[in-house]
Amino acid sequence: MKIYSSEQIRNVALLGHGGSGKTTLAEAMANVAGITKRQGKIEEGNTISDFDKEEIRRGFSINTSSIPIEWQDCKINLLDTPGYFDFMGEAKEATRVADSAIIIVSGKSGVEVGTEKAWEYAEEMEIPKMVFVTDMDDDQASLKNVLDQLKDIFGKSIAPFQVPIKEGEHFVGFVNVVKMQGRKFIKDHVEQCDIPEGMASELEPVREMILEAVAESDEELMEKYFEGEEFTLEEIQSALHNGVIEGTIVPVLCGSGILNTGVQVLLNSIVKYLPAPKEEHTVVKGLNPDTEEEIEVTCDKDEPMSALVFKTIVDPYIGRLSLFRVYSGILKADSSYLNVNKEDSERISHIYVLRGKEQIEVKEIRAGDIGAVAKLSNTSTGDTLCDKKRPVKLKGIAFPESLACRAVFPKTKGDEEKISSGLHKLMEEDPTIKVVLDSENHQELLYGIGGQHLDVITSKLEAKFKVGVDLKKPKVPYRETIKKKVKVQGKHKKQSGGHGQYGDVHIEFEPSGDRETPYIFEEKIFGGSVPKNYFPAVDKGLQESVHHGVIAGYPVVGVKATLVDGSYHPVDSSEMAFKIATTQAFKKGMVEATPILLEPIVSVKVIVPDAYMGDIIGDLNKRRGRVLGMNPAKGKQEIIAEVPQSEMYGYSTDLRSMTQSRGLFTQKFERYDEAPMDVQEKVIEAKKNEE
Template sequence: MSFVRSLLGGLPRKVSFKAATASFVQAAPPSTLSLLPIGLGRRWQSSEAQAKDLDRLEKLRNIGISAHIDSGKTTCTERILYYTGRIKEIHDVRGRDGVGAKMDSMDLEREKGITIQSAATYASWGDNNINIIDTPGHVDFTIEVERALRVLDGAVMILCSVSGVQSQTITVDRQMRRYNVPRISFINKMDRAGANPFRIVDQLRQKLKLTAAAVQIPIGSEDQFSGVVDLIRWKAFYNEGDSGQDLVERDIPEDLMPLASEKRHELIEQLANVDDEIADIYLMEEVPTTEQFIDAIRRATISLKFTPVLMGSAFKNTAVQPLLNAIIDYLPNPTQVTNTALDISKGEEKVDLKPYSGSPFVGLAFKLEEGRYGQLTYMRIYQGSLKKGSFITNVKTGKKIKVPRLVRMHAADMEDVDELGAGEIGAMFGVDCASGDTFTDGTLQYTMTSMFVPEPVISLSLVPKGKESPNFSKALNRFQKEDPTFRVHVDSESKETIISGMGELHLQIYVERMKREYNVECLTGKPRVAFRETITQPAKFNYTHKKQSGGSGQYGRVVGQLEPMVRDEETGKDTAFDNRVIGGNIPTNFIPACEKGFNDALEKGPLIGHPVNGVRMVLEDGASHAVDSSELAFRIATKNAFSEAFAKARPTILEPIMNVAITAPIEFQGSVIGGLNKRKGTVVDTEIQEDYFNVTADVPLNDMFGYSTELRSATQGKGEFSMEYKDHQPVQTHVQETLIQEYKKEMAAKAK
């Protein structure tokens, strides 16, 4: 698209892109047309359907709404749905009016006033269609944000006008960068006491290293906040009517002129750093026109060089319509985003997908839900179209599937459709697949790149209360399928069912859902931290496994060394088995058995029985017996050799370290920091904002249990905190000794 736009650069903006392209196609030589994407060229000129498709794509936006917890994402989405006519009345997020927000469709979400599952909807604004995904803010549900951003073309990052950039904002920023998602920023809660949007803009520049500038300034502040001045259109906008449904345009108030001129100049300066056209205008000391401003901000935002900052108060129904205009003006349509697939038939060669309905079908199943009528599979169509009753192929399994029912989601409601075009987000029923599966029409062997799934950091043992029912395993299987960060396994020794996840709240929610949705009440054990074991220096091994008990025995000898290994950034792996045996001392058919023995040893470390990380096993030599050697013998020999060398390699236990962010009134700063020190926390950063202070610290997860109660009592209920997994680090020596002694006692008790 940008190629065609550059060829059409001289045309005035009033000419529609479709009309301009049509005139270009008629005049262009065939050699130029061969460079155009599918959907243009001679085929396009003669096909009305393709012209319609291009027009539809130009008017489509796929966006996500992401932010730190309690920044007002769901409230903002509720207002967007109201102003676009998708809902008839506004409801309170916390469900105080007995209804609750449209996008929080689960009873649990309404009770707790938080978003647990991302919810999809779509709305129309003018001639444009917007697919919206409202994501959770709580770090425990980070996978919901991850998979939403994986399939979206743009995002709205919401910030609180008082708290600004918080811990989860930094996580969301990292996720947006991971998937190259252009974003606009919206400073919400402008009616709050202490609201200061320009301090938040500075935080975006300093903490997130973004080129950001305000495209609006507030009219009034705190409880006097009544509207915004648009620095691009050079007009003041007010919301009137019972629910702010009327957007009224007026001249800028005289007393705001100096601030408006200053901030407009700052906007031009920031844009000049990232856009050549504005740089030329700036050097000539001119002011860009509204059209030049909009085009430049759009170019810079889509190329990830700039984020425009808007402001308003969703709760007070102020300045949400200008946000909708900004979504249309500045965020990309599906043709302006490059989505890449891997062609399996050509050795996973990268292929750029063409977002046109005339192309062969490629779609990604990015989220699963158990619906009333079977599995509901959320699908992003990258190219081609998906029709009800058509046959599609799951690339991973090779299975051909008929699409029984297609729907467009509106939170928990759904609307049946016969077809979803390229660039759309919808859902299909009755198709069995896994999250992250790629579907094609069968002519292509493409697969989409997988999304990043963080490792669980906390575990609980789970026992059904009373008699075990089939619903217990049914619920656990369903939750595992829906949520890649929720894991279930049965402990081989205690035979207990262990569930693992991203935090205490994450696991609590699933236990609660089992009770409500499957009528299975469960008892949970004490939370257990996901410790890891590793080595800090290399160690050699030379181990012989011999067993003779009548008949053929067992014999296998392995020689080599264990060495510490750093995580590979590309693959994410930090364990490896390296075979360097030459001369056939270990027959090649036994090498896979040696690798299996190594993998067996990784599952349960010798120190406290937790998985082993950061180890490479190098197999250098060995010996075999013509009769007694077997796969089992070499598997056992490798496992035992690992344990022997592990003990000599200065082993250590690693514990998950959490990045904890706390906000509390300034008078409690001493007791909060004292509490962190008591929990072996390391303070990374402190910041004071008027009456409140923010502190960021790295604290071992093992020391964080019960912290919410302690913080509440230390701050008279006014403090709040959030935490996020940072990395695994070695535990202190005395803690390691205690953990090993406890593990030995546990093993001795089981042996009795």
Template sequence: MKKYEADQLRNICLLSHGGVGKTSLLEAACFTSKGTAKFNKVANGSSIFDFRSDEIERKMTISMKLGFCEWNDVKINFLDTPGFLDLQGDAKAALRVTESAVILVSAIDGVQVGTELMSRLVDEASVPRLFLINGIDKETADFKKALDSVKNAWGASVVQLHLPIGTGAQFKGIVDIVSKEAWEYAKEGNGIGKKIAIPAELSDEVDSLHSAMMESIAETDEELMNRYFENGELTAEELRKGLSLGFASGSIYPVLCGSALYNMGTDLLLNAVVTLCPSADKRTEIEVIDDGSNKKIQCSELQPLCAFVFKTITEEHIGDFNCVRVFSGKLTVGKDLQNIGRNTAERTGNMYFMRGKEHIDAPEICAGDICALLKLKDTHTSDTLAEKGHDYIIPPIAFITPLVNVAISSKNKGDEDKIGIGLAKLHEEDPSFIYKYHADIHQSILSAMGDVHIDMILHNLKSRFKCEVVKKTPRISYRETITKAVKYVEYTHKKQSGGAGQYGKVAIDVEPLPRGKGYEFVDKIVGGVIDQSFRPSVDKGIHSKLEEGILAGYPIVDLRVLLVDGKTHPVDSKDIAFQIAGREAFKTAFESASPILLEPIADLKVTLPEDFTGDVMGDLSSRRGKIGGIEPEGKLQTINAKIPEAEIQNYSQALRALTQGRGFYSKSFSHYEPVPGEVAKKIIEASKADVEEVAA
């Protein structure tokens, strides 16, 4: 395989709503460019990209795949990302290392929820995008309707470059509006169009579209606008230049069309990628952190090596592949590196260009290229690899905080360690989920992007690591506290049953503290009524009750305990005696101090189309939410609210139903506040029932 320089590289992220045809497009591109000997299909399980057993079974991409094509002396790296909304973490990772995005749009359904979501991710990544309306061959395809949905969503930036010749079963070719040339394709052919005359019935429409396109391109550049006004048109060279500049700046969103399933229009897409999409060397300033300071480096082989791990792929019987983008310098086999964040040494072994499950040896990787490194010792997703002496760190991928939580426990006794090991391995491949033990609720919580995401994780845990779990709704992290002060509560612990006795007497005051202040223990003993060595024992005994709770079994917070009096026996006083005395005195004092439950309150931000605002606000109010305001966010609205965590445990499903899947939300912890009386009563009763069930 020939060596490509940075100006000969295009790095492309493939995005869409689920099931629109990204993987089929990549298969078509590989076949058209002669990278594969046959046209593999997702539908029949022969795809070299969706090759995992669960992907073949579901007929969908579950994990990002790498692929590449060689076309017109350019190497095009494609990152094929899952379209299912729960799996958007891979899209965020792919957009960190690519210069352009191709967003597929269904010719039947037009812009869908996933289209909008992926476009928002593109906005965040600040990379240019082009749209491909795919599936023109489908029976109910409607190119104009799909195109209109793109225009309605993204406005004047949308510039149509293709016009299909026929739709459905009659789809046979594409008119290139830029060159005013028509191309005919054989279904499931080699993807290379045969030039034909523009059909007479489309001639006027093509002229009109060409003029509109010319005007749109002219509006993106003052020099082009002047020439357009002077000459009434732009030359072919000026059109190409204007398109490239407008695309790279993000002011033009080109729209193409085709059929990935039948390999029709694939050559035109590849041509567009080569001519429109910025080459890897155009990313002239890469942000890094160098010794704590922000710095920018250039994509050049002349710069020191800086490579970023954006994905880890595990293949059975082979091992872990770290997928890297070389931002500067070059990688060679046997090169000594340092993992900057982990401060560990690495050495490159086998290096590959990946085409799905095919691995092509890569003796050298130049700046701007993407490859996979096999079996590094201790390198993971979001790590930076650099040469010794150059401590550049590329900021880690900011994965979206997972919002759907489930408590899991081992179905089979003794599998706890296997579950932890299995989930840690799965997290290597998919960092968008979190698994953590929460001591305050005594549960292990799996947090993911949605219910289906959780099911996929647990399916892989079972199939790959032979571990099964029991799922439960997570407990809420309630807290207990007091609302009034209580003075001089005594307790004497006395045990004399032969042999060494136990004796400890304490008197304490308790008083509430402001929210968030935790617990304070104050030694107010005057004189030696309690020996100095036993006073910490009182605190230790109180701590045992703080952790296990008194009212409903939740941690106790925001109070002060003052040790004010007591008595020591010269022989029988011991550490354990004062622990017990302190614990029991505190229990009595707490119960006398008007205890209450506190619940965690979340800051909730719900972003949605304006049409759904009223329904969602009503739903939030019914969940004891307090609306803080509404802010415009482009064409969307963001509702700010404070709401009890207990009321939004399954909020993803509710919001999806209320907004037809078009709303999304984020949340963060805000504060604790008292639980309303009737609600608290139910929580306390349920807690007692749980205790009785465990005891039984």
């Protein structure tokens, strides 16, 4: 593949709702550009983007894939992202390195939740946007309805560049409003045609909207507009390009990915209106790893090299592939670079351009371009590779928090190590996967973004690493404590020929008030009834005892134990005897001091549109939650609540269902509180059944 300069490159993320047609459109663009002779189809499992076995089996995208397309002496790096929310980490990777986004909307389904999310991702990364309305070949499709929805939700920046031409109910072409010329679809290409009669009323407001946007971009053009002078095509296109980059104009184009209509125009528009990596406004900033000072990274091949690894692909047979974008300089094969995050040197042997699963070897990747390198030893997603002479750390990727949790169990005994190894490799590929070992409850916890994400992880473990797992509801880490003060005696006396064993302690047990600490030990011995050298044995007895409470065997917290009296034998007493006496006193004291079960309480923040406030608050109340307050958050509402952890199982799925996937939440452990009596009884009963 030819090496392109930064001015000739367009890095574009394809975003949109799941099933809106992103992969089909990417396939159509590749076909128009001559990469494929026959356009692949999702249902046939032969598209360039969806090459993973899981994607082919399920019929939708799971991973972001790269499809470089050569068009009009430019290289368009298409990043086809998944639309389903369980895989939003992949979309975040793509938007981090893209210079612009094309949001795909179905002309039939209109603006969906995924459209709103796609807009949010692009806004978050402050990249220009273009909208492509697909499925226009469907008789139910309506560009007018879609435009009305887009304007209602996203405002006046929406600017349609095309108006469909219909014959009967069929979409046969469009009017290019920028050039005011008709275009008709003839088999696999577009031909110029006259604008049909009777379209003036439809075209006039659209044309006026574009001319107003052009006038607002420049004072001279504004004067020209008010004086009634016509703009030249160059003035219009230049102003539109600048407006797109500044975010004041979001072009809307239309066509059909399946029938390949409007795709050629889309490719032309990408080259014409979307930004190259090297535009005047583009300033990328990194940090000096030693001083934390900001460094300006210029997109120029003559600058020192810096690149961000934005995605990792792990294959059991090929090994690890790291996808990167070069932000400055030239990344060359057979070179060494510094991994700033790991403070380690990496040797680059071969460099590739990936087109789906195809690897095209190249000698170098220049500033602004995207490539891949195999078998880096110590580089992860989000790491910066750079010239050792100018260390710089580029901004990483902000992944969504993974809050859907299941306990992992092997289907076959003895597979624990294979599971651990497989999950570790999948975590390299997908940073939204998290594994936590809960030694207290003897379970391995797997965290993902949602139920579908967890299901895909288990399928990948089976397909790639030949290990089957079951996912179950995780156990809740309850605690036990006491409510009142008691004084008890623990005495261990044993005579068995020769030296006997003797230890006698009188301990006061009471609530310490600190439920983050298992126990506090004090001694108030008078007159040497227990010698000082046995105090550590008493402490050790307490230390071992707090691991198991008397109600359901959960760890004990918030207990203060004061050694107040006791007795010893000059010959038979030992550390072991005092330790045993202490454990007896502990059990007795726990029973007498009104033991209770504590449940973990989590602090929950839910962000939802206003319309869902009532449903969310009602649901949190049903979960025994306590709403503490509400704050406005970027046009939405943030609800702050405290909820028992046991009630939050499956909340990510329930929240999506209640808010049509518009809601987000985070949670973190807050404290332990006394569980209601009915909950205590259920937990005790469940523990008995386990035994």
